[in-house]
Amino acid sequence: MKHLKLTIVFFLTAMLSFAEVSNSEKEALVALYNSTNGASWNTTWDLEAPINTWHGVTVQDSKVVGLNLSFNNLKGQLPTEIGNLIHLKSINLGFNKINGTLPESISKLKSLENLELFLNQFEGNIPSWIGELKNLEIVALYSNKFTGEIPESITNLTALKSLELGSNYLEGNIPFSINKLTQLKKLSLLDNKLVGEIPETISQLTNLEELVLSNNQLSGALPFQLSQLENLSLVMLSDNNLNNEYVTIVDNNPSKSSLFLEDKTVVDND
Template sequence: MIRLAIFFIFLMSPLSQVSANEEVSQKEKNALIDLYNSTNGSQWNTTWDLEAPVDTWKGVEVKDGHVVGLKLFMNNLEGTLPESIGKLTYLTQLNLAFNSITGVLPKDIVNLKRLQELRLEMNRIKGAIPDGIGQLSELEIFSMFNNFLSGSIPESFGELKNLKELNLSSNNLKGIIPTAIGNLTQLETLGLFENSLEGNIPQEIGNLGKLKELVLANNQLGGEIPAEFGQLASLQILQLQNNKFDSFTGLKAMNADQFLVFDSDDKSLEPRFNEIHFERTRMADTKFEDEDENE
């Protein structure tokens, strides 16, 4: 009985309780410090006290001793993303949108296998999207509109079967829309506005039964609108203007009543649709999902 009493007292003592400030591994902490140093952390709107526990740093979410969230939306980050960001392998959310991040995407970003949300919109990131992006099998949101991305859209995007939002609008992307995009049966938003994409729209787009928003305006797309567009029963926003299509026949199979926003270069369709002209900034909206992001 005495031993049980001593054991009970030990369990209840402050020394035995898990600290509220559970420390992360040195590897993950170093990766965060690399980000701080490479993006001029001392000049952030809300900076980090590097001597304080990691879970007290703005925008850092820690769970079970690992960094699972990094949300530094609109926090005046200036500089490049370090390669070591790929060491935050427990990360599920990465939101560094609306900053002044430059350079290219680190190749090791494809190591973030648990990542569900990647938001880097409204920065100055250049270069190509890594071909290995398809390794991020848990990804639901990939948003990098309004950057300086170049090269083509990787075919491996088609491996991201959980993807709900893909927004690459207002970049410098070239080439075709990969047919593999048609594999993304959970996709609800596809934004490719204002790039230099060419070729035909793949008929596989018709497989995207949950698609609500399709914005392909201001590219060099041509050929005919696929007849498979008639299968997009959930589509509410469709914008195709300022391309080089030969025919819009594929649109005539669609239900005009389903649209909230519609715009194309075929003015003969106007009486059938409630047209709302496209605003360049529409696809530059972002969601204010985190209360602490505006503090």
Template sequence: MKKILCLVLIGVLSSVAVRAEVPMDEKQALIDLYYSTNGASWKASWDLETPCNTWYGVKVVNDKIIEIDLFHNNLSGTLPMSIGKLVHLKKLNLAFNAISGKLPTGLGLLKELRVLKLEMNRFKGPLPNTIGMMAKLEELSIFNNFISGSIPETIGGLKNLKVLNLSSNNLKGTIPKSLGDLTKLESLGLFENGLDGNIPNEMGNLSKLKELVLANNQLGGEIPKEFGQLASLEIFQIQNNNFNSFKNLGMMETKGMLVFDYDKEDAQFDFKDINFSKTRMADTKFEDVED
């Protein structure tokens, strides 16, 4: 009798397991993404008649969509607002495609997201204020797009952020003071925008920062003396701006620097600990490039 009951129980559990699937609203969000970005033209497309855990670049764990990686997959069109329904998503990589339009405010609903990679697309318009709601985000990369407007103060809500790259866009205005709240930040790239005004002193709080690239903007004033607190820096590039004073550069620890670039023709300092032959122009990294 016990054996029969066990067999029945196993059968019931197996039946439940077979029926278990991704919630319909999450699956619909994927379908919306497919149609909104011309899925039929992707390099690796989806068969919408099959279970979504078999779709290219989609990772499902415990019936939850936790990852979408469609890097370099010929996506075009726009991102749907329903992207915010993917509430269990931890990684979204849509880099190196041709997606255009504005970033949907629904991105802010992705509270579990750790990695958001949208670089090398054609996004335009402002960064949504909701971007600061993704409190678990560790990497945010949107370089080489057409993002305009200012960097929202709400970006200071990304307290777990380690990598922020907004280089090569059309951003204007000042660097928000709230960037100084991102105390886990290790890499900050704002290269080649139209940012102006003074660098906020609060950026001296970024003690874990290894890479700071602010070159090719319209930043002015003097270098904050608080930059002397950035003891972990290995790459520092501020050339091609409108600074009127470089005196506080002398307060920076340069012994561990690999790259140290500023407008040397305008100011000369005796940095005995740095080999300027290693310095280079600011560039934008392409970590995802396939061999």
């Protein structure tokens, strides 16, 4: 009898852990499936099967907390309903063929920590509401067709550790208040149309490990204070209009340094 009770408890616990998610979340997933040609995905969904069995969907406590459909041949636009996945912590739709602008409903995903939409065909501005997603740690929007300026509001993401906006059509300056991103380890803005000087405030990012600003139209002097960032081990500044004759950035390994010459070439000394 005791063993029977334990079996029943275990069964009920298992049933609860795989309970169906809310209708609004299911509708959001189905809307994503329909708007991105789900029938032609590399790995598609059986819409009649339990949601926790759907490829790339992570369910915890009857809530959709993860969505990873990278490299899965998604074509189309993101539906407004995606904002109903309010428990999402991570979304990775990288390396697909999604186009259009980012729906404003994404701003409702307040629990989001990872936003990875790289290697798609998104266009329009990077919206200012991105600064409302205060839990974001990773933003990877590189290799799309985003235009306009980097929104100042992005510097409100004080938990951010990686910001990758390279290979777009972004213009304007690097936000001066970039120093608010005190947890930032990787900043990649290469291959855009950014102008102006590299703000000295970047040198206040003491956790910075990678700084990639190549292939822009940046001018002026490279902040010498960058050489004082102890964690900085990779700096790429080639193909800009910087007027430094040379600046040497040395990382924690005394045997390795990177020399940035006036002709914007980078020489790594190992």
